[in-house]
Amino acid sequence: MTPYADSLGKTLVPKMAGAEKVIDLFAGCGGLSLGFEAAGFATEGFEMVPSAAETYRSNLIGHCETTTLEVGFDYPAADVVIGGPPCQPFSVRGKQQGMKDARDGFPIFIDAVRRIRPRVFLFENVRNLMYSHRWYLDLILDELETIGYSVECRCLNAVHYGVPQNRERLIVVGHRSSFHFPKPGNVAATVGDAIGDTIATIPEGARMLTPEQDAYIAEYERKSHCARPRDLYPDIPARTITCRNLAGATSDMQRVRLPDGRRRRLVVREAARLQSFPDWFEFCGNETQQFTQIGNAVPPLLAYNLAIAVRETLANKDGCAATTRRSERPASQLLLDI
Ligand SMILES: C[S@@+](CC[C@H](N)C(=O)[O-])C[C@H]1O[C@@H](n2cnc3c(N)ncnc32)[C@H](O)[C@@H]1O
Numbered sequence: 001m002t003p004y005a006d007s008l009g010k011t012l013v014p015k016m017a018g019a020e021k022v023i024d025l026f027a028g029c030g031g032l033s034l035g036f037e038a039a040g041f042a043t044e045g046f047e048m049v050p051s052a053a054e055t056y057r058s059n060l061i062g063h064c065e066t067t068t069l070e071v072g073f074d075y076p077a078a079d080v081v082i083g084g085p086p087c088q089p090f091s092v093r094g095k096q097q098g099m100k101d102a103r104d105g106f107p108i109f110i111d112a113v114r115r116i117r118p119r120v121f122l123f124e125n126v127r128n129l130m131y132s133h134r135w136y137l138d139l140i141l142d143e144l145e146t147i148g149y150s151v152e153c154r155c156l157n158a159v160h161y162g163v164p165q166n167r168e169r170l171i172v173v174g175h176r177s178s179f180h181f182p183k184p185g186n187v188a189a190t191v192g193d194a195i196g197d198t199i200a201t202i203p204e205g206a207r208m209l210t211p212e213q214d215a216y217i218a219e220y221e222r223k224s225h226c227a228r229p230r231d232l233y234p235d236i237p238a239r240t241i242t243c244r245n246l247a248g249a250t251s252d253m254q255r256v257r258l259p260d261g262r263r264r265r266l267v268v269r270e271a272a273r274l275q276s277f278p279d280w281f282e283f284c285g286n287e288t289q290q291f292t293q294i295g296n297a298v299p300p301l302l303a304y305n306l307a308i309a310v311r312e313t314l315a316n317k318d319g320c321a322a323t324t325r326r327s328e329r330p331a332s333q334l335l336l337d338i
Helices: 003-011 031-038 051-059 106-116 134-147 191-195 211-223 242-248 269-274 287-296 300-315
Strands: 021-024 042-047 061-064 080-083 118-125 149-158 167-175 255-257 264-266
Touching: 003 191, 003 300, 021 031, 021 106, 031 042, 031 080, 031 300, 042 051, 042 134, 042 269, 051 061, 106 118, 106 134, 118 242, 118 300, 134 149, 167 300, 191 269, 211 255, 242 287, 269 287
Parallel strands: 021 042, 021 080, 042 061, 080 118
Antiparallel strands: 118 167, 149 167, 255 264
């Protein structure tokens, strides 16, 4: 274990259920919830994929119901609603269908906020929602403001919060008092910090790249004028971890180069560490399902920083500040943390 992994294990410890209740919609394996439990919240997840919900239940104190959410779902009461609505409709890699895509989870998230009326809500999504689908983001924010919340948006890079990975995500928080995004740190964790103990080895279950895959990658990188092969390097943070580049044999797959020049793919534990999951966190399901859970997750360390900020908001008196319409907000409030 590296000192980095050791410190993750000490920071990200679910506390006994706290007084404030958090409901996690589209909970996946519970990356976002883990950060909230480590900050002392009591969580309850809702997730439709059985293996992901099982991972949540096996690792967190809170329960996760295996269910397919829809508009009109009957939720329990909660102080905070969090979630990562499915983002395939907005990813630059997807077909960018936005609201027309049946996988769009925003109508469900907005309906949950309308019904539960939490003191705070928080959702995470891909950065592209701020650009190609800005009109849709504006529609979502208008809807949430109409319900009665002040809404803050910011693009955060997980690398500024102790995660050894460049991962930019849009974070939107709704509240009725004030909210301050966590301050970025100065020192970035690296791939070596996270997996320096295994990067030059062949861990059990590791899959080597075939000579054909090596040749394909070399050709792809030559054609795309890649200055440096997209291997993982111990002295810098990882590229964004996704389900696709963990599980799929694609040209941009996450891989390490061994001292003898051969390349291999990551094993589940390495991928989990690059997402800041502590080593005690075990994933359920087959390897592809585990990679999907990891690639989809909010890095728990980023979630923990956000949860501490939410805790500070809850310590304020709700309702003491008037709701700000986003149209009255200065553009500088939509900040990029890069
Ligand atoms: C981006 S992932 C969430 C990751 C999670 N926030 C984490 O940190 O681990 C989105 C999840 O939503 C789930 N999902 C999609 N549509 C759903 C629905 N209608 N009801 C319940 N879960 C759904 C998917 O199976 C997927 O696990």
